[in-house]
Amino acid sequence: MRTTTLWTRTAAATLTLAGSLALAACGNPSEGGSTEVAATSGTRTKINISPDQRRVTTPKVDAIAAKVPAEIRDRGTLKLVTSSDSSAPLNFYANDNKTVIGVETDIAHLVANVLGLKLQPAPASWENIFVGLSSGKFDIGLNNITVTEERKDIYDFATYRKDDLAFEAKKGSGFKVNGPSDVAGKTVAVGSGTNQEKLLVEWSKENEQAGRKPVNIKYYQSQTDTNLALASGRIDLYLGPNPSAAYRAAATGKTEVVGTYSGGGKTIQGLIAATTKKGNGLIQPVAEALNVVIENGTYAKVLDRWGLANEAVSRSEINPPGLPRTNK
Incomplete structure (x- = not known):
């Protein structure tokens, strides 16, 4: 993270x-x-x-x-x-x-x-x-x-x-993320140099190999900028640490966690x-x-x-x- x-x-x-x-x-x-x-x-x-x-x-x-x-x-x-x-x-x-x-x-x-x-x-x-x-x-x-x-x-x-990592979306988005196919073609923000970025890049490659659209990955300088992009619809999802996503969802009522995943990926x-x-x-x-x-x-x-x-x-x-x- x-x-x-x-x-x-x-x-x-x-x-x-x-x-x-x-x-x-x-x-x-x-x-x-x-x-x-x-x-x-x-x-x-x-x-x-x-x-x-x-x-x-x-x-x-x-x-x-x-x-x-x-x-x-x-x-x-x-x-x-x-x-x-x-x-x-x-x-x-x-x-x-x-x-x-x-x-x-x-x-x-x-x-x-x-x-x-x-x-x-x-x-x-x-x-x-x-x-x-x-x-x-x-x-x-x-x-x-x-x-x-x-x-x-x-x-x-x-x-x-x-x-644990979490995919965060606007409340009522209807998104559910369980694996790579669920983010194919989606615009997803992630922190540069993070383990969650590594996971997202791999999922994007997996989508391309399967003939699906890659993930449109976006980077922002701060969490504030990311939150504003999510609220305005410039991004579909944000992938980050589960604690922060769960806290934001509960405290604001404007976002929701639509999927979680081990920070270690499939194997650990x-x-x-x-x-x-x-x-x-x-x-x-x-x-x-x-x-x-x-x-x-x-x-x-x-x-x-x-x-x-x-x-x-x-x-x-x-x-x-x-x-x-x-x-x-």
């Missing part, structure tokens, strides 16, 4: 569809701002979108904290990089339009808690997330990053969520992972921290509060099989 655009402190930078999405309007002011999204088994969960997050916390585990590389441990901070594109519920602005919130940030806070470190978040464009991790500018990335065999050459991974369940520079010694304590919070229930509480319980993993794995280099 990836997202792009500049980190701007404006209403337009929050999740938008046909202009700014005023999420606060969905909530009860007495509760500081909230919105409801789908949870598990058809239920709904109320999400706090105010700057006062009342985050789930967990205690430090000294034995794991001692395994953190000395440079980071002595500094006392964990430098987290997340996307500069505001994309609920992954990372986005609270209703004050300046406080960054979301499931990725919450999980990163839990990891920092266990490691006894203060989380120091910083936004970056998708490309600069990886550049910053490679250079050591950032210690860790939590940004809906999918494990791939290619990325494993350069980075280490500790998994924490399933990677895609997995989302915390990402570090390969071999820098950080991934082992990060994975252990994730397993602590999975076992003590705080991880489940975080996923529940963002309506993502169905993407839970039972255990964090270090560098598991990733998306194949051919993704076939």
